[in-house]
Amino acid sequence: MRLPRFLKPSTVVSAHCDLPCGVYDPAQARIEAESIKAIAEKYAANTDPEFRTRAILIKEQRAELVKHHLWVLWTDYFKAPHFEKYPHLHQLFNEATKLAGAGGAKGSIDVAVADQLLGKIEEISKIFWETKQA
Numbered sequence: 001m002r003l004p005r006f007l008k009p010s011t012v013v014s015a016h017c018d019l020p021c022g023v024y025d026p027a028q029a030r031i032e033a034e035s036i037k038a039i040a041e042k043y044a045a046n047t048d049p050e051f052r053t054r055a056i057l058i059k060e061q062r063a064e065l066v067k068h069h070l071w072v073l074w075t076d077y078f079k080a081p082h083f084e085k086y087p088h089l090h091q092l093f094n095e096a097t098k099l100a101g102a103g104g105a106k107g108s109i110d111v112a113v114a115d116q117l118l119g120k121i122e123e124i125s126k127i128f129w130e131t132k133q134a
Helices: 027-044 049-077 080-085 089-100 111-133
Strands: none
Touching (some): 027 049, 049 089, 049 111
16 A cells, blocks of 8 residues: 555654764773673672672673664664775674674673673774764
8 A cells, every 4th residue: 555645754864763863982882891891700700699690691781782882883873985995894893793792792701702892892983983083
């Protein structure tokens, strides 16, 4: 069934939230990744099973938030000219989101994995801020 012409939107927009604010910052992903690292450190220092269970649950939630914030940057902020100027950017985002996922920080309690994730986010952040200067 076709919509009557007067019901069709005249402008189509998209954003990472319901209001296209234009505010993007890799710091959101970095803060969540720092939380993952801190949780892994606290997990290693605590043998209480209830604490460890809560730590794993919270770490997994933070890992999902890292993936979300990275996906928003990857799909909403970065555009074709950015990917042309930085041809490794797609690979970098792929590696970072994998490090946040089940095969990385979400599925591991290893501080070294959290450090790797933070390193990838830092690389993305450098490129992000370079594009903001342009």
